[in-house]
Amino acid sequence: MLATLLSATLVALDGRVIRVEVDVAPGLPGFTIVGLGDASIREARERVRGALRNSGFLHPARRITVNLAPADVPKTGSAADLAIAIGILIGSEQFTARAGRAALIGEVSLGGEIRPVPGLLPMVAALARRGVRRVIVPAEGLHEARLVEGLEVVPAARLADAVDVLRSRRRAAPAAPARMELAPASSVSSARPGPALAPPLAPPDLAEVRGQAEARRALEVALAGGHGLLLVGPPGTGKTMLARTIPTLLPPLSDEDSLSATIIASVSGEGPIRDLVRTPPFRTPHHTSSYAAIVGGGPRLLPGEVTRADNGVLFLDELTEFSRDVLEALRQPLEDGRVSIVRAAGAVTLPARFQLVAATNPCPCGHAGEEDRCRCAVGVPERYVGRISGPLRDRIDVWVTLARVPGAAMVSGVEPEASAAVGARIAAARARQLARPGRRLNARVSGRALRSIAQLAPDTAQRLADLADAEGLSGRGTERLLRVARTVADLAASEAVEAEHLEEAARWRPSLRQPVLALAV
């Protein structure tokens, strides 16, 4: 007998509805799945076989053919497992489903439990768009699936629960959470937190960073305008510490942005999602990360770090240690706010509107500028930072060099400002920018729009020209200076860009070359 059910698969960040056709026919026993499935779909045969047997059902000794339609969409992942299993039960007439079909999403285990799958949110959303009224999802994904409005979400912890739901139309929802707690998989993970994975550290507050007034200010300016930021300094001067305070400084995401952040989190498999993601992502990939890990791709077209940092911050510690390919690949997303992954079969474009924050040592030994400690030959530090290629350099608006703060300044000094106060200024400055026509942060404003929002009084314009001449700035460098100055003015709640804003912004230029004016090196 033929059974037809609905399920979904993922194409990059989008859900696609698929039809699962299961034919259980007389003939030599066998199990075939067709319809452009990947390896994890082929392995569904073994999972489904075990799940049926261990849930008290029969795996029919007949010729089973599963077709995943439409035939031209490549299908990936294990989300169709549940639909295949139920299809076999219906096809072999082990139970009869009531009218009012439901779509099914979930991976099955050999023991018959229904496991969560990444990308539940966009898959359920795709079903809702197609007019499906009811969807059965893994019990652990209930909260995530319920973020989608317009369809009934029914949780199921085991294969038998799903059969019950389809057979009786009984609402299984209240029972599900209790069953979930009993499920062996979740009890193992909750009862004994493994020693290997400590919970992620809470981000430090800016008040814990002592000294580094210049870098703190640079961080504030960069976050306020969404500007790329590079922190250069010897180890132990607080580069990483400063960067780790970023989550405490950024305002929460808008509704629109938080939906897209939640979808990305869902597809990236960041565990059960209980609510919309409101905190801007802060991604910190290690410098040994592969090209695909940063850019995205792989056989399943998974979003890379640039996409996972969408609407948030991508922090690259030890920037110069990243492979050249990876750094060059950052150019397109930094420019366009998205990344295209091109395959022979077609291209997908993923959002990647991240703010780049990077840190690097000033030289291979890390101690340039500390006369007694640097072991590098003369000129080596300049070449080291020079590894950051010109195009990437051009896309980092704010450069700041950190020096070791003497002990005295660390101990005495003014009590450092806390994240709350700085975060409030950043939020206010961002609000000013987003209230302007175009509704963009200064870092993403087009060159023409920038000139209209950063109009200069004649003598201020002369000051800009003087600064640009003194630094030997190109057109792009001048624009960058103006862009950062606009943000400094926004932080000061000033409508006009004044000379003082330009002069502060001029401090954040690339420190690659020694200043042209300086004769003594």
Place this chain on the structure above:
Amino acid sequence: MDVADREALAVLLSVDGLGPLTLGRLIERHGSPAAILEAAAGESGAAALLESSRAVAGEWRTMPRLVAQGIAEAAGNRASLLEAVTRSGLRVVARGDAEYPHRLLTIEIPPPALFVRGSLAALAAEHVIAVVGTRRPSILGRRIASRIAAALCRAGATVVSGLAVGIDGAAHAACVTEGVPTVAFIGGGHARLFPRAHDRLAEAIVEGGGAVVSEYAPTVRPTKGTFPQRNRLISGASDAVVVVEAGARSGALVTASWALEQGRDCFIVPGSIDSPTSAGCNGFLRDWPGLAKVVSGVPQLLDDLGLLGEAGLPGATGPELRSTVRFPSAAAVLSGRDAAQVAVAEALVHGAVIVDELVAVTRLSVGAVLGALTRLEAAGLARPIHGRYEPMGPLAAVDPKAA
């Protein structure tokens, strides 16, 4: 010396391995540089040269065969080698020319000729003082070098150094700022100026009436061996050498040793026993008691060098001295600047180096300090270096005690 000989010298000096000793002997045996090239140009020129340069008793060893072949080749390449010299805008000043620095004639092995960019007139001054030191000084050391060089300029002396980064660069730059000619002896050919970062400084030295000088042909690469040899010219062209900061194995100590060997005065700026950038200075003072002299202050140094004339030091450090040597005061350097710049500049002169310290001392906001630093930098009075700030130009020459 006529044009042909001068050109021949330029060609001969570009031969790898032909040092001043062998060249001197060849000139002695052949009569003139041009004659050497003539002898080398023939069919068996190399063999003939080799024969003529045989060492006799007590002389330095015979010239290696390779060098003889090199000379023969150079004789063939004469035109292109000379073009390299003229293309770099160089003049060849040979020993015996009136322009040749007379102090260099008194050293053991004077270079047969110098490749000069600019004017050597400054080396004929009554007082010529070398200021040298490590390529990796502390910010304090750099400032001391600037101040000493500026004070020497104001006292009418010519400052000589090696155009290296660090102390050398600070000394030259101070002279350029003062508008007084200074002379740099470099350790390689002009076409291979090292470090490249000092291209602009070299330019400014030449424009300021000074000179960049090398004993090597333009295409000679600077190597480990050329710098110590060059150091003998720095000390040799001077009356005295002042070492500002030198690490334990700094090349500046080589210059100091040359100075003692050549009978020049040698002044060392002492440092803390804990400071690695002064370890070499302190060690030298210990090793050569009585020969190396201590710099205890800039006015004292000027007096010890005899730059204060008959009067000498009036009392300790009275106002009379300041009028003699005309130390710039912070107020004079900063006249016409706004209050924030003055506050930040004075904090820099008094030793604040990072923004935290500048904010603490001036009680200005971080943004205001950063803006003031930009204005000071645009005026050439301050600059950042690896996240720290230091006074430069006239501000670097300000004495913190007088400021």
